[in-house]
Structures are given as structure tokens and as C-alpha cells.
Amino acid sequence: MPGYTFAEKALARAAGAATARAGETLDVRPDVIFSHDNSAAIRRIFEKIGAPRIAHPERMIFTLDHAVPAPTTQHAQNHAEIRAFAAENGIRWFEVGRGICHQVISEEALVLPGQVILGADSHSTHFGWLGAFGMGVGRTEMAALWATGELWMRVPEAMRVTLTGRLADGVTAKDAALKLIGDRGADGGDYRSIEFDGDALPLLSLEERMVIPNMMAEFGAMNAYLPPDEAVFNYLRTRGAGDFTPLYPDADAVYSEHYTLDLGTLDPQIALPHSPDNVVSLREALGQPVQQAFLGTCTNGRLEDLLAAARVLRGQRVRCRMVVIPASSEVLLAATQDGTLATLLAAGATISTPGCGPCMGNHMGVPAPNEATISSANRNFKGRMGTADAPIYLASPYVVAASAIAGAIADPREYF
């Protein structure tokens, strides 16, 4: 008998089964479920189900993050409904400005290694950074989870991705993720569990590790997993986490594909419009004009990302508008206290409320037709930022900052 993948172990545990194999359909009972500004819409579906009550309010989390502070009366009404429903049902929720769901739930240590977390958001793969099984679900699925506490899931096959070597200066985990997606395509993950290993992982900071599973949503992954180590356990413990049992795949687990990437040979990457797998080496895109630079999102809106931008922008002036949106209030506070924010502001960038900002085109940086944006986000589909004919380039915070200075796609290493 071969060993088990992480996904097989995590889903068996959450389904109360002794073991599970890829291909089996299980009723899984997640440890944590969350939704964001879509919670009011989920509530309307929940009410149609006719369940007498919410099965497990203590497992639920709401964050107000996708359009915050409310840009219109309609959005405000939506937020008001969510606050009222949370209060009525004793559901934990986070107010406008606290930050983006994935970041806030991580900072609050509300999900732990080995657990299953299902979010009404496609980037719920994010939680693989701490060794949890994170998966995005639709609104009806989330309403079903409120009503019953469980959901049907097909145990996925798994792909192993081995990262070796050490990143060169100016090259980041974002570049590694873009490279993988570019090489294998937007459906390269094929709704499998993408399980990482390799000697590069312990060398990555925790914030860098968060980027990789977050981006795996663009790879078509069901979930993504990094083996958690002492650095992760410390992060969680200092944030008040209780006991947990991390899960690791067996050495003889079955993987349907094995991909290896030497981070030491990697150079900066960029995704060209209009797909995150339209990836080339940064040098092939240098000089393309941009009218807006956007630094933020659940992918690259953390302190290290702001620090990277500040390193490039110190003593420089941006030539195009640059919108900076910290991923959480904690990030904003830290960047205020350590002077990072002052550096960014002095260079001519502007700052907005922690949250998703213009990432999905709601507000706070929607481009005009034909204006190009260089963004640290994860997704550059046509129309993603709210305007159909507005090209979006995806790259690391370094590249975003350098391009803001040049008003065109630029190599950050020239500013080091």
C-alpha cells in the first residue's frame, strides 16, 4: 500500500474517516468556514434552504474587505446586513479596515496546521502556507455549510512541486509562482492538491510562503500545501493559537506529476495581459508604458512587500500614480511605525484603507479605458479591475515600485 498525500490525510481527518484515497467522494466537515462581503448574498441562499439554525456559528468568520469603506449606498447596505446577521447569530466578524480575509484569518491564528478551511473566495488556497487544507467554494456551497456544517468533496489527486536553491536579490516567491503557472498553464494544477517541498522552503520568510499557495488559485489548484515548520508554529503560538496536529504527506505518497524549480536560477517574471499564465521574463516586457501602479492584495500587500517597494522608491519620485493598500490594519500600523509608509509617501505614492481595493474592480483605483496597470495582485483577467480594455501586468512588489518610477515596466535591480 502506498502512503498518503497531505490532501488524503487532511480530508480523511475532516470527514471522520480512517483513510481516504484520491477519487473518493466524502462529506467533509471543515474546522473553519468564512465569507466576506458576499455574506449577505449567502444569507439569502441560507434562508431559502429552510434550516432551523446555523449548524456551527463558532466555526464561522466574516470579514468586510472587498469594497471597504463602502463606495456606494448599496455596498453600505450590504455591509449593514452582514453586521446585523453576525450580531444576531454570534458569528465572529471583522470590521471595515481590519484587512483582507486571508490575511486577517492568518494574523488572528484562526486556522491551524492540519485543519480544513473552506472560504467563499477562490484564493482560499492561501492557507496552505501554514499547512492547512484551504479551498474556495461557491455561495450556495457556503450556505449549505452554514446549514449542515458539511460539504461533498472529491478527494483530489496531487502534484508535487519541489523548490530548490535560494532566490537571488530582487527575485521573490511571486516570481517563482508566476514561473510555475507560466510553464504549466492556468489549468496546470488541474484541480489537484499542489504539495510543495524542497530545501528552498525553510529559507523563505513566512510572508514569502504566503504568496505561493495564494497564487495557486491561478493554477487551477483545489488546494496547495507547504509543510509547516517551527517558524510557522511560532507565528501561530505568539498569536495565541491553541494545540494543533500538523499533517505531512508520506514519503511514498502517490503524485500524478512532479515539477522541480531551482529558485537560484530564476530571474524576475511578469504576467502580461490578460491571463496570469501569460508569463515572460521581465526583460522581455521592459519599457511597456504603464499609467498606474498598484501595490497590495492578499498576494503581495504585507509588510515585506511594502518594504521591498520602499527599498526601490527611497529617494525616488513616481512618474505615474501609485496606489498602496496594506493587506491589513496590522500591516498598516507596522509600516507606519517603522517609517516604510513615510518613504512611500515621500516618493509620491498614495495610501488607502486595508482591504481588496481595486483588485476586483470595485473602487479605489479603477483604470480608464486603455490605461495599463502594473499590479502586485494574482489575477489580470480582462475587466478584472473594472474596465474591460485596461491591460493589467502582474509582478512582484519590486517590479511594481520600479515601474512606478519609470512610468513603464522597469527592472528594480537598477534602483538597488
Added chain:
Amino acid sequence: MTTHRVWVYDDNVNTDVIFPGKYTYTLKTPDEIAAHALEDLDPRFTAEAQPGDVIVAGRNWGCGSSREQAVTALKYRGVTVIVAASFSGLYARNCINQGVLPIICPQARELLSTGDTLDLDLAGGTLLIKGQRFAFARLSPSVQAIYEAGGLLPMLQRRFSDQGAP
């Protein structure tokens, strides 16, 4: 066997063009949602699609967001079957949960152009396209039960009404 007019699209059609994200918190009624289906990709679909029409696509149909409106916008336009070379996993789940059938058929897109027709034998699990017959994989029994109930919502409604009011 039923006959359906088809709308044919490429690989990697994403949820942002099927239903733009900017509408996700503002449009609520089925008619409003249906009115914007595919508007950034194919305004002709938005204007002319009829109930019973079938979408035929290449690989990775519905990649991107988990938003269900990318399924319901089409369903409210009367599309209840989507044939693709492959689907994004999240999108295929959303289809089942909404009572829309995702059919995997790698050849369909090469054989068909928008405006052509295909024949579908749901019970027999076959597609008839330009004289060629293609069998498609059936759903697993527990997933089939959700689809047959019309989706996850009607299935749960039945379950909770059978349990009686609290």
C-alpha cells in the same frame, strides 16, 4: 435526443468575462444577472441567447473566481448544459450545485461553430455532433443525486422540509 443551438468559445474563458466582478455585490435578481452574461466576451450572446442553447468551449472553461453568478448568469439565460474540453474544478462544482450539467467532450469545440446545433441524449450519456457520436463520463452517484435534485439548494430544501419545521 434533444437538439440545441451552440455558442462556441476558446480555451481558458474566465469567470470575469462570464460575469464581471464589478457586478457581484450590486446585481441581485436573476433577470439583472442574466442581462450581463458574457458581455465582455460576446455581446451577441448577451443579446441573442435563447433558452435551451448550449455553450461549447475549449479547455479550462470558467477558470478564476469562485463566483456562482458565472454559472447562474448562463442558467438564467436558459443554458443548462455546458460542453467543454475541460472545466475549472470550482466552476464544475458550481455547475452541479446549480443543476447545470458540465459535460466533458474534448472534440466538440473543433467540430462546431456558433450557430450550429448538436444533439444530446442525457439519459444515454451521448452527444451527437455532425454525425459523430461521443459518449461522456457520468457523474458519481452522490453527485448525480445533487444534479438530479436540481442542485444543492433544492436538495437541502427537501432535506430540511422532510425533517419538518423546528
